[in-house]
Each structure stands twice: as structure tokens, then as C-alpha cells.
Amino acid sequence: MFWKVTFSRSLQSVIKNAGSFVVFGSFAIGAFLFSRFLTAYLLEDVKIGLFLFHRFISMLFFVFFISINLGNMVVSFSTLYRSPEVNFMMTKPIPHLTIFIIKFLDNFFYSSGTLFLAGFSILLGYGSYFGFPWYFYLFVMFGVLVPFMFLAGCTAVITLLVLMKLASKISFKTIIALLVMFYVGQIYFYFTVSSPIHLVREVMRYYPNVDLYLGHLDPPVAKYLPNFWVSQILFFNITEAHKTVLGYSTMLVLSSAASFIALVLLGDRLFYSTWLTSLTFKSFSIKNFELTGTLFSFRKRSRLAPQTESILKREYWQFIREPSQWVHLIVMLFLVVVFLSSVTSMDFGLQDPKLRTAVYLVVYIFDAFLITSIALRFAFPMMSLEGDAYWTIRSSPLSSSKLYWTKFFIVLWPLFIVGLALAVLSNYPYILLSPLPQITTVGMALIAVSLVSLNFGMGSYFVNYDEKNPIRIASSQGATLTFLLSIVLLVILVSVFFLPILAVFNSIYYEIPRKDKWLYDGLAVIGVLSAVVGIASHTVGVRALRRDV
Amino acid sequence: MIALKNLTKKFGSFTAVDNLSLTVPEGEFFGFLGPNGAGKTTTIKMMTGLFTSSSGSIVINGFDVERQPLEAKSTFGYIPDQPFLYDKLTGREFLYYIGGLFNMQKDDIASRIGELVEHFELGDWVDKRTEEYSQGMRQRITITAAFLHRPKTIIIDEPMVGLDPRSARIVKDSLKQKSKEGVSIFMSTHSLEMVEELCDRIGIIKDGKLIFLDTRENLHHHKSKYDGKLESVFLELTK
Numbered sequence: 001m002f003w004k005v006t007f008s009r010s011l012q013s014v015i016k017n018a019g020s021f022v023v024f025g026s027f028a029i030g031a032f033l034f035s036r037f038l039t040a041y042l043l044e045d046v047k048i049g050l051f052l053f054h055r056f057i058s059m060l061f062f063v064f065f066i067s068i069n070l071g072n073m074v075v076s077f078s079t080l081y082r083s084p085e086v087n088f089m090m091t092k093p094i095p096h097l098t099i100f101i102i103k104f105l106d107n108f109f110y111s112s113g114t115l116f117l118a119g120f121s122i123l124l125g126y127g128s129y130f131g132f133p134w135y136f137y138l139f140v141m142f143g144v145l146v147p148f149m150f151l152a153g154c155t156a157v158i159t160l161l162v163l164m165k166l167a168s169k170i171s172f173k174t175i176i177a178l179l180v181m182f183y184v185g186q187i188y189f190y191f192t193v194s195s196p197i198h199l200v201r202e203v204m205r206y207y208p209n210v211d212l213y214l215g216h217l218d219p220p221v222a223k224y225l226p227n228f229w230v231s232q233i234l235f236f237n238i239t240e241a242h243k244t245v246l247g248y249s250t251m252l253v254l255s256s257a258a259s260f261i262a263l264v265l266l267g268d269r270l271f272y273s274t275w276l277t278s279l280t281f282k283s284f285s286i287k288n289f290e291l292t293g294t295l296f297s298f299r300k301r302s303r304l305a306p307q308t309e310s311i312l313k314r315e316y317w318q319f320i321r322e323p324s325q326w327v328h329l330i331v332m333l334f335l336v337v338v339f340l341s342s343v344t345s346m347d348f349g350l351q352d353p354k355l356r357t358a359v360y361l362v363v364y365i366f367d368a369f370l371i372t373s374i375a376l377r378f379a380f381p382m383m384s385l386e387g388d389a390y391w392t393i394r395s396s397p398l399s400s401s402k403l404y405w406t407k408f409f410i411v412l413w414p415l416f417i418v419g420l421a422l423a424v425l426s427n428y429p430y431i432l433l434s435p436l437p438q439i440t441t442v443g444m445a446l447i448a449v450s451l452v453s454l455n456f457g458m459g460s461y462f463v464n465y466d467e468k469n470p471i472r473i474a475s476s477q478g479a480t481l482t483f484l485l486s487i488v489l490l491v492i493l494v495s496v497f498f499l500p501i502l503a504v505f506n507s508i509y510y511e512i513p514r515k516d517k518w519l520y521d522g523l524a525v526i527g528v529l530s531a532v533v534g535i536a537s538h539t540v541g542v543r544a545l546r547r548d549v
Numbered sequence: 550m551i552a553l554k555n556l557t558k559k560f561g562s563f564t565a566v567d568n569l570s571l572t573v574p575e576g577e578f579f580g581f582l583g584p585n586g587a588g589k590t591t592t593i594k595m596m597t598g599l600f601t602s603s604s605g606s607i608v609i610n611g612f613d614v615e616r617q618p619l620e621a622k623s624t625f626g627y628i629p630d631q632p633f634l635y636d637k638l639t640g641r642e643f644l645y646y647i648g649g650l651f652n653m654q655k656d657d658i659a660s661r662i663g664e665l666v667e668h669f670e671l672g673d674w675v676d677k678r679t680e681e682y683s684q685g686m687r688q689r690i691t692i693t694a695a696f697l698h699r700p701k702t703i704i705i706d707e708p709m710v711g712l713d714p715r716s717a718r719i720v721k722d723s724l725k726q727k728s729k730e731g732v733s734i735f736m737s738t739h740s741l742e743m744v745e746e747l748c749d750r751i752g753i754i755k756d757g758k759l760i761f762l763d764t765r766e767n768l769h770h771h772k773s774k775y776d777g778k779l780e781s782v783f784l785e786l787t788k
Contacts, residue, residue: 298645301655310649314635314642321637321678388633392694395597395627396650397619548600 020481027484028121030491035125043129046355049210052203054235055194055218061227062190063335065152068115070183070331071471072156074324075107078469080157080271081164081278090275100267108153111475114483119145130238143249144233147256151226154259161266164274176323183331191338193219213239226252307398311406318385325378325470332374336418339366340425353505360430360501364440365494367422368447371415372486375451379411380459380482381473383545387465390549400545404460404538412452419448436504439519440497443526447493450530450537451486457537458482461544492529496522550575551596551702551735556605558591558757565591567757568605573735573750575701578728580748581737584787588757589737590630593706596735597627610701623651626695630706630737632687636680640671640690643679644697651698658697665693669719684711692720696727703727705736709743721747741779755787 042048048056080086080103089099123140159182167175202217203210213235222228229248236244294300296316302309319325383404386393393403423444427437462478473479500518507514551573558566566588573579583589594600596607598618607614612621634643641662648658666675669689679687688711695703703724709717725747728734738744744751751768753761763771768779775781 298642298649299655299659306649306652306654310646313649314638314646317642318635318637387635388631389635391597391599391627391629391633392635392647392650394599395622395629396647397622397652398650399619546601548594 020477023481023484024117027487028117030488031118031121032125032128034491035122036129037125039126039129041358046352046358047208047210049203049207049212050235050238051210051212051214051217052200054231055199055203056196057234058222058227058231059194059196061148061230062225064115064119065148065227066183066187068112068149068152069156069159070328071111071475072107072153073160074328075111075469075471075475076104076157076160077324078471079103079107080160081275082468086275096272096275097264097268100271101264104153104157104263104267108150110472112149112153114475114480115149116145119149126234132237136237139249143253144230147253148226148230151252151256151259154256154263158259158263158266161263161270161274164277165270167274168277176327180327180330184334187331187334187338190225193221226255307402308406311398311403312410315407315410328377328471329374332370332377333418336370336422339370340422351509353502353509356505357498357502360505361494361498363426364423364444364497365490367419367426367444368451368490368493370422371419371448371451372455372483372490374418375411375415375455376479376483376486377470377474379415379452379455380479381470382407382411382456383460383541384464384467384473385470387468390465394549401542404542404545408453408456408538411456412449415452416445416448419444433504433508435516435519436501439523440501443493443497443523446523446526446530447489450489450533453534453537454486454489455482457539457541458485460541463544465549489529489533493526496525550608550610550733551579552606552608553592553596554606554608556592556595556607557603558588558595558600559603564757566595566602566754569754569757569759570605571752571759571762573702573733575733576728576731578724578734578747578749579736580744580751581735581754582739582741582744582751582783583737583754587754587787589754590706591757592754593627593704593735593737596704597625598622623698624700625702625704626698626700628688628691628695628703628705628708630710632684632691632710634679634682634687634690637678639678640675640682640686640693641666643690644675644694647694648697653698661697661699662693665696668723669693670716685713685716688712689716689720692723696723700732702733702735705734705738707738708736709738709740741783745779753783753786761786 039053042053043050080100083103086099086103090096120137120141123145124137127136127140163175163179166178199217203214206212206214218228229252233245233248233252236242236248296313298310298313304312420441423441424437427441430437458478458481459473462476462482464473464476467473467476497519500515500522503515503518506512551571553569553571556566556569557564569588569592571579581589581592591600595602596609596614598614598621601615607621609621610624612624614621635646638646644662644665645658648661653661662675666672669692671686671689671693674682674686675690679690682690688708692708695705705724708720708724712720721743724734724736728747728749736744736748745765745768748765750764751761752759768782771782772779775785
């Protein structure tokens with residue numbers, strides 16, 4: 001019965017599901033292998049030591065926490081306060097707390113499926129390197145990963161409820177400003193107090209005793225953060241300090257449970273009243289965000305062709321007038337700025353070529369990963385956000401391909417600039433190693449174009465005009481598939497540049513002749529790959545726009 | 550002018566529109582009736598480029614909709630059954646946007662918006678965001694948008710949804726006036742009263758097939774066979 005209801009037996013559906021299974025499976029295996037390789041490489045080749053390794057894990061989990069938190073907050077705002085479904089349910093004899101809890105859980109599981117898969121595959125790779133027994137994985141899944149993610153989701157919606165309550169007393173603009181400051185402040189504060197550069201320098205003073213627990217180097221505030229607890233659990237699991245592991249895990253599970261109880265109590269008290277408040281938000285926000293007479297005013301003349309101008313201005317106003325869009329963008333760009341300000345001043349004084357290659361590629365892959373994340377969040381949902389009003393386009397004398405390319409270039413140029421800025425600034429410490437910085441910068445520009453093409457093209461292929469929430473679109477099955485393909489692209493990027501970059505650092509260290517041709521060959525491979533990805537994505541995307549709507 | 554020839558639309562094994570042929574000459578007001586699920590909206594969606602046909606052809610004002618879609622679409626205005634708009638735009642911005650899509654010049658758009666806002670009595674609402682609009686106000690903006698580029702043909706799917714009696718009157722009069730000016734109007738509706746009042750010719754579709762096609766004058770002859778009501782003719786034909 002379940003199979004009959006859930007799965008269609010049509011050939012197309014079977015192929016689609018089989019394809020998804022293969023891609024998800026490949027991704028899980030890839031994440032597992034990559035995690036295992038990276039753990040081995042950092043601990044055996046680069047020899048950063050167990051303490052520093054787990055502090056990097058802590059930082060990654062901090063970013064993970066903020067991503068889940070912010071994602072849940074934006075999705076919850078749309079589904080709890082803006083969805084016709086909730087409005088409909090509110091007219092029925094259903095307790096508002098039931099609606100609140102069901103929608104919260106729906107949001108959480110909908111947007112966290114891929115993250116669970118990714119997180120668990122990475123932990124499997126990590127665990128298999130250390131040869132942990134099978135029950136370690138069960139413990140990590142249910143005693144660490146699930147409560148950690150659940151805690152992030154609960155605190156997001158608690159913050160949302162409080163902000164919505166405040167919204168009845170202070171202006172909407174102030175609420176948005178508070179929200180931006182809240183997230184930007186958290187990120188800034190965290191990376192200031194736990195400065196990775198400072199930490200690396202301090203830990204390296206203890207070399208070769210870098211596997212020791214150097215807890216006195218941790219900032220005092222870190223001890224209250226769940227990402228720190230996760231890294232402690234993993235570290236002390238290796239040193240077999242089981243009591244400490246259990247202590248941190250209990251703290252995580254109890255915090256998660258307590259946050260859920262707080263969420264339910266607060267939801268019971270605030271959800272209905274804040275939902276009523278939200279009904280008056282629309283007219284309130286409209287008066288506050290009206291901006292006429294600007295460059296993008298529809299009345300203003302333009303040198304662009306009328307159709308191009310219309311689409312450009314419409315996209316601009318839709319973006320500017322939807323706070324969930326630009327708040328998310330500001331937070332993501334802030335992450336980019338924090339990252340850039342760190343990498344441009346990064347000088348570990350490293351000599352070992354393998355270590356230098358690792359540091360270079362980690363920074364490089366993180367550049368590309370930032371572009372991937374922004375492209376998934378903003379380029380993938382772009383065509384779906386035409387929504388039910390897409391009939392205006394299809395019944396007008398505007399060709400599907402013109403619409404496609406206009407929208408593509410609208411989303412491409414900001415991401416291309418971000419990609420270039422990331423590549424140029426993260427290459428700053430290597431400015432004297434010409435042509436390495438030039439070639440990897442061009443490589444990053446090519447990858448940025450292909451990532452945007454992939455996300456935009458696949459977003460058009462998996463278009464869903466019924467979903468208005470961009471974060472839900474960016475968490476859909478099609479988006480997940482696209483994200484996994486993007487990750488494959490990034491792995492290829494690293495693989496292609498690994499040997500040429502290692503050769504550059506080897507030539508400096510061992511004072512042997514440079515093999516710059518390898519760099520040019522790598523760039524050529526990236527160029528061909530980008531062209532293939534771009535052409536395939538655009539072909540699929542343009543064709544998809546001609547489907548019946 | 551509209552010419553549908555052997556038009557068919559299949560969704561898998563289901564035939565929604567089955568070999569439909571009809572012509573609506575210049576200046577004619579054509580009423581398209583049928584029970585729910587008969588194929589009215591599917592026909593209109595094929596005419597406006599939202600669906601592709603499985604076979605057959607659609608020619609609007611001399612242009613084949615599937616072979617010369619941009620030329621054909623330049624000549625007609627479309628009013629859908631659900632007036633979905635871009636929520637974040639104001640009514641005026643939406644009209645400018647539509648004007649741009651139809652390659653109109655700014656001055657022309659501005660003057661047309663001025664005329665039509667007054668004609669359809671949109672008032673201050675035109676400068677509020679459409680997310681604030683009622684269903685009727687959305688419908689009025691959609692109708693205004695369809696009139697904006699002076700189309701030679703207007704295709705309408707249920708025009709009176711959500712309109713108050715005064716707005717409905719304005720819309721009916723406007724459509725009638727356009728028809729007199731030589732604009733062909735293809736209107737799908739469930740309102741038999743409206744069809745009797747406005748249409749020159751009427752077609753009834755059932756299970757994707759055209760089962761009735763005649764003028765309003767001849768319709769009176771058909772009505773006299775029953776109890777003098779169009780409703781009875783419709784119910785008898787579609788049972």
C-alpha cells in the first residue's frame with residue numbers, strides 16, 4: 001500500500017527515482033571517502049594534531065549550527081505566518097499549538113534531510129579512520145547529530161517567536177535590523193574570540209605534542225556553545241574518556257529537550273497572538289519599503305530593451321521587498337567578508353609543501369563552497385519564484401529563452417564578482433608565486449560561472465511555481481540533487497589542481513624547476529568541464545521552460 | 550480573428566480537447582460554455598501559449614500560435630481564471646511591467662495607465678502592492694493589463710470572478726465596446742446570463758468536443774423548444 005501510494009510505476013518516475021538514489025548514494029559514499037581521506041591527510045601528512053583538528057571541527061559545526069538556525073527561521077516565518085495552509089487550518093477547530101508543532105516539525109525535517117545525510121556520511125568517514133565500533137555511529141547519530149540539529153531548529157523558532165512578539169511593539173524595520181545584527185554579531189563575535197590564526201600559532205608552539213588536550217587555549221565563552229560540546233565529545237571519544245563524552249552528550253540532549261519544551265511553552269503562549277499580529281504586517285511593511293523615483297523605478301526611462309528592463313526591474317523589486325531574501329544574502333555575504341578578512345592576513349609561516357598545498361586547497365575549496373551555497377540559495381529558486389504569475393510571461397510576446405538568459409545574467413554577475421573577489425583576495429598571500437594566483441583565479445571564475453549555470457539550469461528543470469518560499473525550494477529534492485552535483489564539481493576542481501599546486505610548493509621547498517605547464521593543463525581541464533556543465537545545464541533549463549504550465 | 554483547426558490536447562491517455570474546430574471573426578463576441586472539466590480552460594491555455602497542443606492548429610490574427618508565438622501573442626490580451634499577480638509590485642508597477650513585456654514605449658504606457666485607471670475606477674489602489682488586493686481588485690488589474698496594449702483579440706477565462714456589481718458592469722460595457730470597435734473576444738464562462746447579454750455566438754463544449762455552435766439569434770429558437778431558458782438548453786445538451 002505504502003509503495004503504491006508513494007511511488008509511481010511510470011518509466012519516467014522509476015528512472016528519476018533510480019537516478020536520485022544513485023546520486024544520493026554516490027554523494028554519501030563520496031562524503032565518506034573524502035572525510036576519511038581528509039582526516040588521514042590532516043593528521044598523518046600535515047600533522048596538525050588531534051586538538052587543532054577537533055577545534056576545526058568545532059568551527060565547522062558552528063557554521064553548520066548558524067546555517068540550520070537561519071534556514072529554519074526563514075522557512076518557519078514563511079510557513080507559520082505567511083502560508084495559506086496555516087491560514088486555512090486556523091479557521092478549523094484545530095488547537096493552534098497543534099498547528100504550530102506540526103508545522104515546526106514539518107519545516108525541520110523537510111529542510112534537514114540532506115544535512116543529516118551529509119553529516120552522517122562525514123562522521124562515518126571520520127569514525128572509520130579511527131576504527132570506531134558500530135555503536136559509535138548510532139551514538140553519534142542519535143546522541144550528537146540529531147540533538148545538535150534539533151537544538152539549532154528550536155532556538156531558531158524561539159528567536160522568531162520573540163521577534164514576532166516584539167514586532168507588535170516596535171517597527172518592522174527595527175526588527176529586521178535586529179535580526180541582521182543578531183546573526184552578524186554572533187558570527188563576528190565567535191570568529192573574533194576563537195581566532196583560528198591565533199589558535200594555530202598557539203597550538204604549533206607545542207609541536208610535536210599537538211595531540212594533547214590543550215583546553216586552556218579555548219576561550220571561556222566557547223564552553224557554552226553546542227558546537228564546542230560536539231568537538232569535545234569527538235575528541236574525548238578518541239582518548240577514551242567515556243565519562244566526559246557522556247557528560248557532554250547528556251548536556252547536548254538535555255539542552256535540545258529543554259529548548260523543545262521552551263519552544264512548545266512559548267508557542268502555546270505566543271503563536272496565536274503573533275499570527276494575528278502578522279496579519280497586519282503586510283500593509284505595515286508596504287508603507288515602509290516603498291521606494292519610488294530610484295534607478296529601478298518602473299516610470300524611469302531606460303536604455304535597455306523594454307522586455308529586458310521590465311524583467312530586471314521586477315526582479316529587483318521582488319528581491320528588495322522580500323526581507324527574507326536580502327537578510328539571508330547579507331548574512332551570507334558577511335560570512336564571505338569574515339572569511340576573506342581572515343585569509344588575506346593568513347600567514348602561518350609554513351614551509352612544508354604538503355602542508356602549504358593543503359592550506360591553499362582548503363581555502364580554495366571553501367571559496368568555491370561559498371559560491372555553491374549562495375548559488376543554491378539564490379540561483380536555484382529564481383525560476384520557481386515566478387510563481388503563479390508566470391502566465392504573464394507565457395502569454396506575452398517574450399520568448400522562453402530570452403526570459404531564461406535575462407534572469408541568468410541577473411543572478412550571474414553578482415555571484416561572478418563574489419567568486420572573483422574570493423579568488424583574488426585568498427590568493428593575496430601567494431602574489432609572488434605567479435602564475436599560480438592568476439591561473440587559480442581564472443579557474444575560480446570559470447567554476448563560478450558553471451556553478452551558477454548548474455544551479456539556475458537545474459532550478460529551471462525542477463521548477464515549482466506553487467512554492468513561494470525560496471528556502472523550501474532550495475531544500476527540495478531537485479535542489480539537493482543539484483547541491484550534490486555541485487560538490488562533485490568541487491571535488492573534481494580540487495583533484496585537478498592538487499598536483500600542479502603541490503608541484504609549485506615542491507619547487508620552492510626543494511629548489512627544483514617549476515612545472516607551470518601543469519597549472520595551465522589543469523586550467524584547460526576546468527575550462528572544458530565548465531563548458532560542458534554550462535551547456536548541459538542551459539540546454540536542460542531552456543527546454544524545461546517550454547513545458548505546459 | 551481566431552481560427553482553431555482540429556485542435557486536440559491529450560494528457561497521457563486522457564483527451565481533454567478532442568478535434569476542436571471553430572472560427573471567431575473580427576469584432577465577434579464569442580461565448581464558450583461547458584460544464585466543469587469539459588476542456589474550456591485547456592483550450593484557452595493552448596490559445597495563449599500556456600499549453601502546447603497535441604495536434605491541430607491555432608491561428609490568431611493571422612499568426613500560428615505555435616509557429617509564430619511572439620507575433621501571435623503581441624496581438625491578443627489574456628485574462629486568466631485566477632488573477633495571479635506579482636505580490637511585491639504595486640498595481641501601477643505591474644501595468645508598467647506588462648507594458649514592457651509587450652514592447653510598449655514609456656509615454657504610451659503612462660498615458661494608457663492613466664486612461665484605464667480612470668476607466669476601471671482603480672483609484673488609489675493602483676499604487677498599493679497587489680498583495681493587499683482583494684480578489685476583485687486583482688481581477689480588475691488583470692483586465693486592465695489585458696487592455697493595455699490595445700489588443701486585436703481578447704481571450705478571457707471567467708472574467709467576473711470576485712467583481713462587485715458595479716465593476717462587473719464596467720467590465721461588461723468595456724468588452725461590448727471593444728467588440729464594437731472590431732476586437733474579437735473569446736470568453737469562457739459559466740454565467741449563462743452574461744452569455745445571453747453579450748455574446749454574438751455561442752459554443753458549448755463537453756468532454757473536449759464541441760457539441761453546440763450557433764448565433765444568439767438562433768439560440769432563441771433552441772430555447773423555445775424547452776421552457777424559454779438558456780439554462781434548460783445548456784442542461785439538456787450537457788447531461
